[in-house]
Amino acid sequence: MSSAVLPMEGAAASPRLESFSYDDEIVRKFLWATFIWGLVGMLVGLIVALQLANPIFNQTEWLSFGRLRPLHTNAVIFAFAGNAFFTGAYYSTQRLLKARMFSDALSKFHFWGWQAIIVSAALTLPLGFTQAKEYAELEWPIDIAIAVVWVAFGINFVGTMVKRRERHLYVALWFYVASIVTVAILHIFNNLSMPAGLFKSYSIYAGVQDAFMQWWYGHNAVAFFLTTPFLGLMYYFMPKAAEGPVFSYKLSILHFWSLVFLYIWAGPHHLHYTALPEWASTVGMLFSVMLWAPSWGGMINGLLTLRGAWHKVAEDPILKFFVLAVTAYGMSTFEGPLLSIKSVNALAHYTDWIIAHVHTGALGWNGFLTFGMVYWLLPRLFQTPIYSKRLMELHFWIATFGILLYIVAIYSAGVTQGLMWRAFDETGRLAYPDFVETVVRLLPMYWLRVAGGSLYIVGMLLFGWNILMTWRKRPAKYEVPVITAPALAKKYVPEPSHVGAPVPAGLWARFAAAGWHRTWERMPITFTVLTTIAVVVASLFEIIPTFLIRSNVPTIATVQPYTPLELAGRDLYIAEGCFNCHSQMVRPFRHETERFGEYSKPGESVYEHPFLWGSRRIGPDLARVGGKYPHLWHVRHFENPPSITARSIMPAYPHFLTKTLDFEQIQSRVDAMAMLGVPYGDAVNQAPAMARAQATEIAAEIERQGGPAGLGDKQIVAMVAYMQRLGMDLKRQPTTVGVAK
Amino acid sequence: MKLSDIMGYANLAVYAEVAMVIFLIVFLAIAVRLWLPGRQQALRDAARLPLDDDPTPAATPRGSTHG
Incomplete structure (x- = not known):
């Protein structure tokens, strides 16, 4: 909280001007962490890809596929994408709110706390400490640490909104707020468990209910850790790079509210045809299909932000990264609802199709948005021109081919295996009764994945080289610009454009002029609370029946506990x-x-x-x-x-x-x-x-x-x-x- | 009597539908509100917020970002 308050001479008539500076040091820290963990997570990904192509790569107990695969997913989601989100959020939030972060100490605590959690994940997962819930594998002491660090981030974020100097909360901030509150709720409720020692615990939920909670969490981890935060980044950094405002601000608002209302219900589509009650999986399917509309609305909004700037895409690699990222968002959010339709899911579930789907989103949307954002930030954070634009171009093309190679191979693998499982011969018997036949058929495609993933990692190395060389050219001392902005008046005074407006006549017009939605937006805490309510209410209406209506889980007399x-x-x-x-x-x-x-x-x-x-x-x-x-x-x-x-x-x-x-x-x-x-x-x-x-x-x-x-x-x-x-x-x-x- | 019995008899299924209708109404209200004539200028101003915020020293040959 280092912003000095300096009353300005001669500004008596207008609101008091305050001077402050932005904390870019924390943004630089998160940027480095993004690259380092991204590289680590992807290298672990390469190892697990090799292990699937040939089991000879499983050499030791600690580095076998079953232990490394969760390390790969956790590292790329929470370490790479997480740090990327924090990089962009700390940079954009301060500027959009015209305020330094609420507390530098909390920012540092967030940074070091998060990195410590990642290190503890990298140590405990290979040792076999796991809760066995996807993307929530980390054991309970680490879960508590995550909750503490996340709450610190939340306090820091809301505190900054409270002391802001910009009346309107830009839509990117709404996406950040929704992400922060929802991730907290998801994390806490899915990880409730009974410890049985320091590194062992059992989920308090069992069977159907645990599955339900896990995929309520699992799907929303995708929604509120990989989608909404990155949409927030998109709505800030794409206009920056395109040097023009977002195509439609209205569409961005609709995009936001429909995602918040719909996403939370979609989880059960991960459990089609399992022992989950039929109604729950139907609800999950319907809400997933409805997600088509806002997701594509958002994608179109992102792409059309480049209206009038398309000629720049050819020469500006940053815009190329953004265009491919948004396209990948469109592709994976088209495919997601498709996969949630039960009949499609019957073929795709348990196969590599899902892996291909995830990697379109992760490599394309999260990866490329991160690359574009970081390249845009480099000259601004290190205050020197970027080291090499040609390397950026090269990175773009290599990584794009890498993604294509990866997903084409793995889509083929998924469909191949799905079809082989369900194939019958003319006598009505399984055409491939030996399961291993349906696995070895995929091995050539697994090798192609190794090649595609390796290309993506080569791109990552070029990315790192560019960051390093730009950093080396930084000035001896970073310039820290002092910004002046008027403090917000305690009471809302209508902006000039509203003052001259005629007094509205009629009930509807008065309702409209009351500006209730703008009033929400002006009250950050109220806004946060309302977003939370929307998420919690939707969750409860889906979850409560599964937990409390007995008929949903019929008991079987012969089912006994394990010895x-x-x-x-x-x-x-x-x-x-x-x-x-x-x-x-x-x-x-x-x-x-x-x-x-x-x-x-x-x-x-x-x-x-x-x-x-x-x-x-x-x-x-x-x-x-x-x-x-x-x-x-x-x-x-x-x-x-x-x-x-x-x-x-x-x-x-x-x-x-x-x-x-x-x-x-x-x-x-x-x-x-x-x-x-x-x-x-x-x-x-x-x-x-x-x-x-x-x-x-x-x-x-x-x-x-x-x-x-x-x-x-x-x-x-x-x-x-x-x-x-x-x-x-x-x-x-x-x-x-x-x-x- | 267990909580699950009470919940079972309470027939709460209808509440989920009520919640959905409420969500739909809120969503429609937000949508309608967006297209009201009085708000268009404010929304245009809001859309420009990211472009008006950056006094960082221009380190690239890109043009400055003035709204």
């Missing part, structure tokens, strides 16, 4: 990130029930904290794997997958056979589950003993089948116990059931 050993196996399954490749959700289609078995019921997952339905099938579904193979099959398969399935791309888990299972730890896990209402009975007192007994049995059985001896205290027995349990509840007779043996 302590099975629970320990499930924790290993989570830690290894198996859910990144294996679903546990058989959809009610003939081709799925033929391949995997009986379709999944909502009542089956009432003790699933968290749900493990998965979102992608790189390997087969596991919901019905219990009893399908002997114990020894699993032991051999975990030790070396190709020894069972020759062309398997699954990483090997030989450490399951050598690492000792921590039996004592199981008690705290069972206790946490019991606290969440899972009826554990005797197990709350004697989990380790029960687990040991079951482990001895399984180890003996493995030995009987001709496997290695002495596995009784190894992790593998827990994994086998869990695998053999999956899907068994439905086959049990109600009378023979005991409470958690």
Whole structure:
């Protein structure tokens, strides 16, 4: 809060003039973080792409696909796109509000706090600490840190709005406000969990409800972390680069409100044909389809902002980046509603089609908007002309070809696999009954993805080189311009254009002149609260019925909690990130029930904290794997997958056979589950003993089948116990059931 | 009696429809308001806000951004 208040001489008649300066130091910090984490996140992306193309790239336990894939997604979303949003938001907010940030200390806390969170994510995810919820994998201590840092950012932002010197809040700021409040709500409610140790917790929701919360969060993480913040940036930086105002300010307002009203309902489209109630998935579909209108309105608004400036696009790489970004926004928001239509989703879900869709948005929209914005900012932040315009051009073309190569390959992979799964031969049997056939068919396309992604990373290196070389030419001391602007009067005085207006006659005209919407916009806190209400109310109306109307989750008498050993196996399954490749959700289609078995019921997952339905099938579904193979099959398969399935791309888990299972730890896990209402009975007192007994049995059985001896205290027995349990509840007779043996 | 029973009997499904209608009305009001003749100049001024804010030393050969 370093803005000095200097009453100006001779300005007595007009409002008091104040002098202040903008904090660009914080913007420079976020800009560096954007590049560094962007490069790291994309390199991890390259590693996971290689691991899919050839499992030989899974070399160590800590860097196997299941652990690295969440690191890739978290790094590019929260570290790259997050820091990019903060870069643009700190630059534009101060200028749009004609005020320095509310508190320099909070700005610094936000910056260093966020970077510390990213580092902790980069350390904990490879170690296998995960909540198993997509884009919300980080464990509870880090979640608390995220909430604290985010609230600090929110306070700093709202504080700046309160002390602003510009009456009207420009539409970009609305997008920032909506993003900040909604992300806070989503993050807090999706991450509510019961700790079972410092780096382990279980979601307080189970099964259908957990799935519902997760995709309410997951979809809105896309909406309010990757879409609305970047739309705010678009509405600020595109007019800047095009040197003209946005095409239609009215359209931008409609764009804003319709996104806020619609997005929050769209989450269930991630759960079509799963055990989610039908009505919820229909609501999700309808609202997603409605999103077509505002998304394309916004895209058109962005593109037409270049009206009269199209000739500049040919020579200005910044505009090129923006045009491609907005086009990618249009493409991915066209495709999103399409994918949310149930019949399309039936083909696309669990396949690479979704991965291609996401990368159109992430590489095209978020990446290119960030590149354009940073290139525009470089000369202004480092106060020297940009190092090389030719490198910018080169970056643009290389990255564009990279995206094309990536998405064309992965779209083909998605459609190929989707069609192969559902293909029947003339006798009515599955045409590709061996799941691995549908995977190896994709490998050439996975190599093309490696090539496309590598090109994008080459572009990223050119980007970094340009940043570095521009930075090196910076002046010895940055000039900090002093800005003067009148303070806002406490009471609103109509602007000159309104003063001469005739007194409105008639009810409608008076209503119109009352300017209630402008009054909202003038009251930042009221505006923030109203936006929050819109988001919360929409969420509650969708969420409450799933949680509180009993008929939505019919119970099944034979469904019992996992035994302590099975629970320990499930924790290993989570830690290894198996859910990144294996679903546990058989959809009610003939081709799925033929391949995997009986379709999944909502009542089956009432003790699933968290749900493990998965979102992608790189390997087969596991919901019905219990009893399908002997114990020894699993032991051999975990030790070396190709020894069972020759062309398997699954990483090997030989450490399951050598690492000792921590039996004592199981008690705290069972206790946490019991606290969440899972009826554990005797197990709350004697989990380790029960687990040991079951482990001895399984180890003996493995030995009987001709496997290695002495596995009784190894992790593998827990994994086998869990695998053999999956899907068994439905086959049990109600009378023979005991409470958690 | 559990909360879920009470909620089940309360038949809250209709509330979601009411909420949707309210949202629709608010949205239409916002839309209608945008096209009222009295506001056009104010909106044009607002659209120019990003262009009038930057006194940073011009470091590029680009033209200055005056509204």
